[in-house]
Amino acid sequence: MCCDYLRPALLIFASIAIGVVGWNGYVLLLPVALGFPVLWSMSRTRLVAALVSASYFLAASSGLPQGVAAFYSSDIWPGLLLWLGASMSFVAVHSVLWTNSPNDRPFRHLLATVIMAIPPFGITGWAHPLTAAGVLFPGWGWWGLGFMTAGIAGLVTRIWPAVAIALTGLWLWSAAIWTDPKLPEGWQGVDLRMGASLGRDTGLQRQRDLIATVRNAASDGARSVVLPESALGFWTPTVERLWTGVFSDGNPMVIAGAALVDAGGYDNVLVVIDGKGEHVLYRERMPVPGSMWQPWRSWFGASGGARADFFANPVVSIGARRAAPLICYEQLIVWPVLQSMLHDPDFIIAVGNGWWTEGTSIVAIQRAATTAWSKLFAKPLVVAFNT
Missing domain, CATH: 3.60.110.10 (Carbon-nitrogen hydrolase)
Structure with missing residues (x-):
């Protein structure tokens, strides 16, 4: 019985950590967000998948309540309501498309990735793991975006450890040779x-x-x-x-x-x-x-x-x-x-x-x-x- 609660709790805490670290403002840490698809695929029920999705999104956007309070010169409640409201689309998409079928999971998550990238759900599509493509595949353009999409799909399959190792290798190599974007001349x-x-x-x-x-x-x-x-x-x-x-x-x-x-x-x-x-x-x-x-x-x-x-x-x-x-x-x-x-x-x-x-x-x-x-x-x- 203890294990029935321990696994979901660990997934939720790990999702919070991934949201906080991946979206803390350091560009080279963006690939940490790729841990979210892995945790989503490890969820054994739709409820756990919803909680994992909410934990990741709310942690990644945790500065919103304070920012909204400052913008409106008000207390924290309007910001909290907006924060929770904005998370609903992310959670709804990833909950509805969650599946316990290993064969269907890559397609389902790929569909969630696309839906959260374009309107109407993409209007609040913050903390999107695709953003990490620029760190893992700098200069690759649309090919890099395609490989990133394939990598995200691979992270929700049974071979996710091999995919994660490959992506980590690309991450370390990119970090070792990283340079900031150039300014246009003049x-x-x-x-x-x-x-x-x-x-x-x-x-x-x-x-x-x-x-x-x-x-x-x-x-x-x-x-x-x-x-x-x-x-x-x-x-x-x-x-x-x-x-x-x-x-x-x-x-x-x-x-x-x-x-x-x-x-x-x-x-x-x-x-x-x-x-x-x-x-x-x-x-x-x-x-x-x-x-x-x-x-x-x-x-x-x-x-x-x-x-x-x-x-x-x-x-x-x-x-x-x-x-x-x-x-x-x-x-x-x-x-x-x-x-x-x-x-x-x-x-x-x-x-x-x-x-x-x-x-x-x-x-x-x-x-x-x-x-x-x-x-x-x-x-x-x-x-x-x-x-």
Whole structure:
């Protein structure tokens, strides 16, 4: 009788450890997440599989309650509710598709892997083990993603120890020769430490400070400077005239986050400012569900919230080159980056405004995930975050 409870307890504790270690913000530890499929396959009942799935997901996203509390300046309860609510899709998919049949298990888990990578379930598809492909198969591109998928399927079969040994060997080799992604030539991302005031302080002095920051980057040789998400705040005609007037000579080109507001809501965007003027470069495909993207408001005739452009503008043209932009939340899920990679961009631009994540590893996880995808497809990477 004791063993009947001991095995599930060990699986649950191991799943928690894998979630915490694999998603702590260190890119080279992402392959630890591949332990989850093994534990899922070891579950002897659907209930245990559900508990293992919940333990992994909740541990991997454990910074969410504290972050949400900081974002809304409230107590921990809204964050806890969102944390638990977001886990439901992950748990439901892995519970429904669990099977005790060894022959069906690889197909079932492969199906769960695909479902959690694409909408609608992929909207909350955080902590996806596929992200580790960039660590195990750097530079392999779609072949690496295919081998990673096959490896995950192999981890839920009877030969999982042999598959795990092979993947561990690749992991150790990759860690031994690891280098961070390169910057595109002439580009520089600027990290800011302006906290919650970024995007909310609409004063002229704040804009002048940001302009000075861009000029400092240009003095170091950057021809293109990227500022974080929401750096410019609301993109109004006044802000537009100020920035285009300063950088009308086109030196340097500036790409910065802003918000375009109208009566129906707003778009979280990147704007580009150069010698030709300005224009919206990119509209965020997947804003943060709940805090930004609130589709239920329209059901009751209300407006507001960020618009989701889902599969729009996966790549953008910047001069003669093409970039894959990823804004904040898009770095935590799978489908936006894979959609962009289908168009073979020249490099990746990753921006975020993570002031609300202080005391958590959320920004570090975003950086680690983006770095992994950049390495998998051998794409240079420009990163700009505010904390």
